[in-house]
Amino acid sequence: MQLKELIEKRYSVRAYLSQPVETDKINYILECAQQSPSANNLQPWKFYIVTNENTIQKIQESYNREWFKTAPMHIVVCKDSSVSWKRNNTDGKDFGDVDASIAAEHICLAAAEIGLGTCWVCNFIPDILREALNIPDHLEPVAIFPIGYIDTEKSSWNEKKRKPLSDITEWI
Numbered sequence: 001m002q003l004k005e006l007i008e009k010r011y012s013v014r015a016y017l018s019q020p021v022e023t024d025k026i027n028y029i030l031e032c033a034q035q036s037p038s039a040n041n042l043q044p045w046k047f048y049i050v051t052n053e054n055t056i057q058k059i060q061e062s063y064n065r066e067w068f069k070t071a072p073m074h075i076v077v078c079k080d081s082s083v084s085w086k087r088n089n090t091d092g093k094d095f096g097d098v099d100a101s102i103a104a105e106h107i108c109l110a111a112a113e114i115g116l117g118t119c120w121v122c123n124f125i126p127d128i129l130r131e132a133l134n135i136p137d138h139l140e141p142v143a144i145f146p147i148g149y150i151d152t153e154k155s156s157w158n159e160k161k162r163k164p165l166s167d168i169t170e171w172i
């Protein structure tokens with residue numbers, strides 16, 4: 001599959017089958033995240049893979065949506081500000097969010113490639129998520145990714161509404 005085709009195939013899936021995701025598929029997704037570029041190759045991330053039913057229920061309390069409850073597993077992407085690269089010579093900007101987001105999108109694309117659905121979820125309550133996973137202070141949860149086989153009766157690909165290139169680009 002061409003990269004553009006894969007990018008177009010991925011969409012935010014908000015209905016999953018209860019069927020568990022095979023461990024080799026989870027590992028494939030994680031290996032794609034592992035290969036992500038990062039500022040100064042500092043790899044300031046940690047991935048929590050949540051397949052345990054009790055912990056899944058606790059995570060659901062951080063993002064109370066009916067569709068979210070259908071996912072059989074989650075990957076929670078955290079940034080590690082204790083190792084992320086800071087632009088020290090000027091404004092001190094922390095690039096940990098950028099790095100973690102690149103890895104996160106690798107997760108989404110890898111899942112789409114192997115026939116699984118995902119959805120970026122950032123509108124969670126951080127304190128509840130932290131407690132559910134016992135996340136230490138030096139890590140910050142960036143996004144939750146519900147992952148699973150798509151319930152195609154309730155969720156289907158729609159043509160993506162995107163701004164035209166002419167609105168979002170400037171050739172100089």
Ligand SMILES: Cc1cc2nc3c(=O)[nH]c(=O)nc-3n(C[C@H](O)[C@H](O)[C@H](O)COP(=O)(O)O)c2cc1C
Nearest residue numbers: 010011012013014119120121122123124143160161
């Ligand atoms: C940083 C980020 C945060 C998002 N947070 C949520 C969220 O909390 N809940 C949700 O349902 N979708 C969330 N989304 C999904 C977006 O709504 C979705 O990507 C966008 O509408 C485009 O649709 P598509 O992913 O199907 O192409 C988020 C996406 C991104 C990139």
